Amino acid sequence: MRTSLVKLYHRPLKFLKFRNMGTYRNTLNLQEEDARKIFLAGVNSVIPSELVRSKVRRRDNILTIVGTENVSLDQFTSVNVVGFGKAVLPMAEEMIDILQGRLNRCIVSVPEGTRESSLPAVEINRGAKDNIPDENAASAANKIVQLVESCKETDLLIVLISGGGSALLPAPKPPITIEEKGRVIKALSRSGATINELNTVRRKLSLVKGGGLVQICKSKKIISLILSDVLGDPLNVIASGPTVQNTDDAQDALNVVNKYIGDLSSLPESVQNVLHEDVGVQRDFSGVQNFIIGNNTIALQQASVVARELKYEPLIVTSRLEGEARLIGEKLAVLASLIGDETIHRDKIGFLIKELHLREFDTGTCIRKYMQEFLNNLIDARRQRRDLCLLLGGETTVKVIGNGIGGRNQELALSAACQLHHLKPKSGITILSAGTDGIDGPCDMAGAVVNSLLVQEAIAQTISPADFLDNNDTYNFYKQVFSGHNHVHTGHTGTNVCDIILILISHKVSHCTKSRI
Ligand SMILES: Nc1ncnc2c1ncn2[C@@H]1O[C@H](COP(=O)(O)OP(=O)(O)OP(=O)(O)O)[C@@H](O)[C@H]1O
Ligand SMILES: O=C(O)[C@H](O)CO
Known part of the structure; x- marks a missing residue:
């Protein structure tokens, strides 16, 4: 490409x-x-497509994620690709190119307004205007869930993930509706909850987040390629970790809601009930590999x-x-001025760096x-x-x-x-x-x-x-x-x-x- x-x-x-x-x-x-x-x-x-191109290689039927194991495509009955997030369309296009002759289906959920693709093989779904989950995103999530559920043990599933993935893959645990879940997340966000806190709640309220996508898939091999938009690349936070084993405590999401909303009775009953549920036991994740292919450090x-x-x-x-x-702007200017001075102010620079x-x-x-x-x-x-x-x-x-x-x-x-x-x-x-x-x-x-x-x-x-x-x-x-x-x-x-x-x-x-x- x-x-x-x-x-x-x-x-x-x-x-x-x-x-x-x-x-x-x-x-x-x-x-x-x-x-x-x-x-x-x-x-x-x-640039997402470049990252996929540089990290994923195919020679004959051997697929290599650079720096890790080689996977022979011959061992799989079929290969499916799903993706959700603001940057996954170009990632999907590269994967389709790499998987030529081996791809079964590729479905992506991307923001409204995303361009067309010249590749008919990519099934594009657009939704979540302004990063808010909506019926279009829910229908995209539904199609992705159906494809993932249909994967056999002998199939390979490739998952493409980037920032915005949480809103683009909304699948609330029944009986919670999209609207109810959106309301809770919005209330938390407006009250100043961090992305780590928001996504802790999203993992609890969702069927597919917090490892849920793996949970519904029978494939023995699942490979996730992730473009990180979260500081420090915490896998369970980026797009709420749909392919990462959930290690949350039953209390974690409740703690976030208590901290920012306080009175749980103001929440829909469905949400209250799910918040109080236990975190279920998850399947064996040993065949699942999550790779960060791009981040701020790169x-x-x-x-x-x-x-x-x-x-x-x-x-x-x-x-x-x-x-x-x-505040950060001011401090960085002070730091730069100190560093630019003729004398090296070791203590002052040290203090500022620690403070920042x-x-x-x-x-x-x-x-x-x-x-x-x-x-x-x-x-x-x-x-x-x-x-x-x-x-x-x-x-x-x-x-x-x-x-x-x-x-x-x-x-x-x-x-x-x-x-x-x-x-x-x-x-x-x-x-x-x-x-x-x-x-x-x-x-x-x-x-x-x-x-x-x-x-x-x-x-x-x-x-x-x-x-x-x-x-x-x-x-x-x-x-x-x-x-x-x-x-x-x-x-x-x-x-x-x-x-x-x-x-x-x-x-x-x-x-x-x-x-x-
Ligand atoms: N007039 C303004 N001046 C300064 N900051 C603003 C102003 N209006 C909005 N913002 C800040 O911009 C942020 C939203 O910016 P942006 O859309 O880049 O968000 P984002 O969280 O980085 O989204 P994404 O995850 O897509 O990168 C808000 O958190 C808000 O604090
Ligand atoms: O989708 C999300 O949850 C945020 O963009 C963080 O990855």
Whole structure:
């Protein structure tokens, strides 16, 4: 299959008029272009079809998931593929191509508005508008359940999973209706339940989540290929773990509901009853394999390769950044300013990193060891007079109180820009924050890229960044200052592995006087 990689749209700098064009501004201009290239490299490394193509190989009738066992297709009577999630159509198309001559059926449940496919073999069902389960998604789930139930012991089932899979495979335990289940999930979500908590409840209320899809399938071999949109890739959370053995306690879902809703009597009786049920015994899962084929770490790693090619010293800080976007933006600006200073402030940097919980959990590295390595790399890079590129992945949050337009990435970036303006760092600093899905909040931009001069330039245009931040109107801030030049614009990328935040720090101290910046 041919894939089109994601492109960036942006107004070239030459059309913009900057005052005081000087060495410092030039450094920032270059950093901005580099930040965009590095981000794009990260996104393009997690394009779903490419991931399937690179991780699944077929030679004659031997199917290999790279880095694991080989499976002979000859041992199976038939091969079926099912998929649910925002990114599974291109994944399915690649699988169909790979399974040529061996595929029985392929059914996917994808969001409303998803494109057509040129492959007639893929049975596309569209539903769950705005990520809310509906009758269309329920009917898709029904078709998928029927196919999975019809699989024989000697069949191979391949399951394709990506973010949004929970809403696209709704099969509530009877007598709960789709509407009732949706109401409970919405109430929890509005009360601030995390995705881990939401999906704990979804596992309890569903026939197919929490390993339920395996439970209804007789096939001895089930292979799941998963594109993770959850920090840390917890298999039971991504799309609520339909092919992962359920290890929940009978009390877990009840605890979540108690925490956020409190009075269970406000819930439909059907939901109350199922919440009180025991978690049943599940079948043998030894023939089930769940593979993460793409995640935020992969995107950060590829971004760091390109950062190095662009002559930066890349330092991956974390793939699990969480917290209030504005606060995180401020802290990252302080961290960048400290790192950009001539003296290395070991204690202050260490304190900030701990405070931000920027640990590289993925490698299992303990925080002390990680900090030591981080500081050593930093000192080395400084000695060699190399520019730095810090890479972070994750997903921050925004409590929207204003009535403006924006998203967590645009808000993080503007808050960082305000802090940089306040701190007046001597090094050139550029911060990019953008969603790998290309959509930040309810607007058509992936995020924004800012630097240590942006706020000064906004103020010179009598634009107050604080007012825009307070009204959660960061989208319009960027539109007004330099006509949206600072936006990161990709359109829908077709993938989603959370957000990427890049911090570029020049080793050169500004030639401009402090008052200049
Ligand atoms: N005006 C705004 N300013 C800042 N953030 C906003 C604004 N409006 C919405 N948001 C934030 O955007 C988030 C929704 O963004 P988005 O649609 O990217 O969600 P998501 O959870 O990342 O979805 P997906 O799982 O598809 O990536 C909400 O959590 C909300 O906090
Ligand atoms: O579908 C879901 O449950 C979320 O996108 C997390 O994977």
